[in-house]
Amino acid sequence: MIPTGSLVNGAAIIGGSLLGVILHSRFPERIRQIVFQALGLGTILIGLQMALKVQDILILMFSLLIGGIIGELLQLDTLFERGASKLKQMVGSKDTGFIDGMITASLIFCIGAMAIIGSFEEGINGNTTILYTKSLLDGFASIALASSYGIGVLFSFIPVMLYQGSLTLFASSFHEWFSPLIIDQLTATGGLLILGISLTLLEIKRINLSNLLPSLVVVVLLTVLIG
Template sequence: MSHVLGALINGVGIVVGSLIGLLWGKHLAEDFRGQALKVIGLFVVLIGLKMAWPLPDPINTLLSIILGAWLGSALQLDRRLEHFGAWAESRVGQSGFAKGFVAGTLIFNIGAMAILGALQDGLTGKFTILATKAVLDGTTAIILTSVAGWGVMAAGVVTALYEGALSLLAGDLSTVLKGVLLTDVTVVGGLMIAAIGLNFILDNGVIKIGNLLPALLFPVLLLWLKSHGLEFL
């Protein structure tokens, strides 16, 4: 239960936000909606920095981020995620439920924060990221439901199932990812969370988070190289 609590909180946050959106969403000023998301973005930055600090191995962290960004850019992960979202939306008709359901599912699940939050919950038992994401998604659900309809609420169930499955999988890996390796992965994830927060604050998000996802794999590779005598890393 502890490994899926964050996913459940996130799902509930979306459902509650959707209910508020159905009842009062259209009465909220556009300026307030934008400001609320920016304030939450600032909070996300602080959470990411807290996860990353203090940097136990700055060189490994920097290498992981740079190599991850290089691989993600080469694979064009961010663009592929965007294209997948656009494709999925184009396959859905204009019915109120389908439009809200697909839009909500894509917005809440395609992105680094869902993956990083599930990893944190499964590996460490903490759900700070997913709890923060619940507030973010709940706020987004208020706005989205007022435009796209009640299908957004059903997307909360999908989100809970998706993140819960990832958390359980990460929990199985927690016996392998111990000590230094777990710390390195957490630091890299924290910097990515801070980048997500910056994208919320900036009007035109300039950091392609999808391209950074491979960075989570490089602490494993770098630790393996160190164990085989490459101490200069």
């Protein structure tokens, strides 16, 4: 099975990022600030809508705690930064915002209900509508992000395609494992992480979201065992 939705999503991010880089020098600082504020506020709404799907809040809390500890022990944030740094060297970029742009964009595009549910929907039913809609949204978001962070945002298409493509292929083979309860719990956990992204975009508090990513796996395991 070819994960068509993820391929289209990656292409939309590339196209939007290129346009954002072109517009980079033409955006005054006050325009970039208001764009980030708008993205931050919109991200809060998305995160809240997702987080309110929680069915068992204790499982969600324990998932965040355990996932955060695992992430810290594995030093995922350092691994991601090293990976982005090596990619920056490979492409010969001198953009100071390359690493932050790639990591921030990757988190925004990967941690979300549309990424998870859209990938499952394509894998289980062959329906790419959700991922095509996400592609359109990500394309516009990448314009705004790349206009501020630079070319690093473009390379977020790599983790997006790997992540969503893997979910699609996994869902096509093991769809019977994912009950509505698991999907709701997974969506709610992703929603809280998205709220963390909004805090960063609004420059309220920088949360180490990279090290909280294992909570997305932990919440599935705990829900299966306990829920």
